[in-house]
Amino acid sequence: MKKLINKPEDVVLEELQGIEIAHPDLVKIHYDPNFIVRADAPVKGKVALVSGGGSGHEPMHGGFVGKGMLDAACPGAVFTSPTPDQMLEATKAVDGGAGVLHIVKNYTGDVMNFEMAADLAKGEGIDVEAVVVDDDVAVKDSLYTAGRRGVGLTVLMEKIVGAAAEEGRSLKEVADLARKINSQGRSMGMALTSCTVPHAGKPTFDLPEDEMEIGIGIHGEPGRTRMKIKPADEITEMLMMPIIEDLPFKSGDEVLLFVNGMGGTPLIELYIIYRKAVEIAEKHGIKVVRKLIGPYITSLEMAGTSITMLKMDSDLIKLWDAPVKTAGLRWGI
Amino acid sequence: MTINNDDVIKWLQTYDQVITENKDYLTDLDSIIGDADHGANMHRGFQAVVTKLPGVQDKDIGSIFKTVGMTLLSTVGGAGGPLYSTLFIQAGNRLNGKMELTLSDWAEALEAANNGIIRLGKAAVGDKTMVDALTPAVQTLLDASKDGTSFEEALHLSADAAKKGMESTIPLVARKGRASYLGERSAGHQDPGATSSYLLLKTAADVWTKE
Structure with missing residues (x-):
């Protein structure tokens, strides 16, 4: 294992210390239990957004804490859900009296821990709603799985719903908006290489030099199929078609197209993917009205990409364009 | 034979050592069908438990x-946190005020623990989870407490039942947790949660029957 770390067990703590020194204008860090809150929390009268998950997906979620996006993020150990005590303390720290929305990615651990935290917070008189993101079309959604995973759509949801909360919408309106986003966004990813969890010390899976995994999760969970590597255009087609067919996206739809890097893939390659993804969308009569390109929901040093499409309307476009000031996303301020 | 609080402390301390020794093994099992963190997570948890034991x-x-x-x-x-937490809290609720355990106390406590896990995880036997190791072990203890089997023998029988249950997860297709994303590809691999559950009962049998 070659990593820029000191000790595996100190990775998350030292990352938080770095964020604390780097962004005192944006966030405050609480230790033991660990969570990140926006510098001006709690914002009185505003619905607060709390998310969280295992570490290793940076900038998600801690990099999205700030004006116009999240009020708090709870980082777990690498690829491990945070714990209810973190979520409860974060929820209390950001509650401005208008209620708190938990944005939860659909993984067994995350859902269980957030459910326990929501119960505890309600017990302390805080109005809490939870929304579960499950946008990964690579997973068959059936009674016999834990359901679809929450992946790239999470980033878009946190931005758009964050803007709605900033605008002063109620907890119910903000939660309904989040559910609407979940119902009209879909994602699919692929990997060229594995990632190495620091405390595991070796790659999570073996992927031969000439093979790729289609439908990969953001923790290196295997996906739909493994096959010989193909040119970028063909890979883009293999990601875009299941997304388009699943919702389905139809001719005339306006979308936000998000081409994400898994952590080890350079931007030069993401633009190659983006170029082809737009071509495929247009061929189906789908109009790309907004875009996001870059590593925003990563899987440590995994090389690969994921594509997310979200069906937009004028409200979603307005909220997407609204100012945001976080370490990971920033415009309009 | 009865088990007192010293025995319980010894069991938990020994389990921490067993987890330390098996940390990489559990993580290896988890990296095949999960996300390569079960060993590290259990290790972190029981290291913390051991520091709390002198106080209680x-x-x-x-x-x-x-x-x-x-x-x-x-x-x-992860998922292991709430699930193992539930195991101990549910069992603890059954053992309130007790300074000693009999076989039937232990059987009933583990039954409550397993039921709590089933409720929280919405899992059933055959889903390739820790429930596959715990359920047959609980049944063995309940049977033993009724037919006059000694506590010592029942502990060994329950560890054997948990081992068989753990091994039964190998051919199964996972229906819960991260392994379920693999579908058919999860078959052929032993479940890490069932493995750590087996080790918990195996450690109880080893520690509590040692003269």
């Missing part, structure tokens, strides 16, 4: 169990 060693067994449960809840994370 004179308390009743129910309090010891509940302290373990609350410690695991805030240190383990």
Whole structure:
């Protein structure tokens, strides 16, 4: 294992210390239990957004804490859900009296821990709603799985719903908006290489030099199929078609197209993917009205990409364009 | 034979050592069908538990169990955190005020623990989870407590039943947790949660029957 770390067990703590020194204008860090809150929390009268998950997906979620996006993020150990005590303390720290929305990615651990935290917070008189993101079309959604995973759509949801909360919408309106986003966004990813969890010390899976995994999760969970590597255009087609067919996206739809890097893939390659993804969308009569390109929901040093499409309307476009000031996303301020 | 709070403390301390020794093994099992963190998470949790034990060693067994449960809840994370936390809290609720355990106490406590896990995880036998190891072990203990089997023998029988249950997860297709994303590809691999559950019962049998 070659990593820029000191000790595996100190990775998350030292990352938080770095964020604390780097962004005192944006966030405050609480230790033991660990969570990140926006510098001006709690914002009185505003619905607060709390998310969280295992570490290793940076900038998600801690990099999205700030004006116009999240009020708090709870980082777990690498690829491990945070714990209810973190979520409860974060929820209390950001509650401005208008209620708190938990944005939860659909993984067994995350859902269980957030459910326990929501119960505890309600017990302390805080109005809490939870929304579960499950946008990964690579997973068959059936009674016999834990359901679809929450992946790239999470980033878009946190931005758009964050803007709605900033605008002063109620907890119910903000939660309904989040559910609407979940119902009209879909994602699919692929990997060229594995990632190495620091405390595991070796790659999570073996992927031969000439093979790729289609439908990969953001923790290196295997996906739909493994096959010989193909040119970028063909890979883009293999990601875009299941997304388009699943919702389905139809001719005339306006979308936000998000081409994400898994952590080890350079931007030069993401633009190659983006170029082809737009071509495929247009061929189906789908109009790309907004875009996001870059590593925003990563899987440590995994090389690969994921594509997310979200069906937009004028409200979603307005909220997407609204100012945001976080370490990971920033415009309009 | 009865088990007192010293025995319970010894069991938990030994389990921490067993987890330390098997940390890489559990993580390896988890990296095949999960996300390569079960060994590290359990290790972090039980290291924290061990530091809490001196503060509760004179308390009743129910309090010891509940302290373990609350410690695991805030240190383990993932799905294993709430599930193992539930195991100890539910069992602890059955053992309130007890300074000694009989076979039927132990059987009933583990039955409550397993039921709590089934409720929280919405899992059934055959889903390739820790429930596959715990359920046959609980049944063995309940049977033993009714037919006059000695506590010592029942502990060994329950560890054997958990081992068989753990091994039964190998051919199964996972229906819960991260392994379920693999579908058919999860078959052929032993479940890490069933493995750590087996080790918990195996450690109880080893520690509590040692003369």
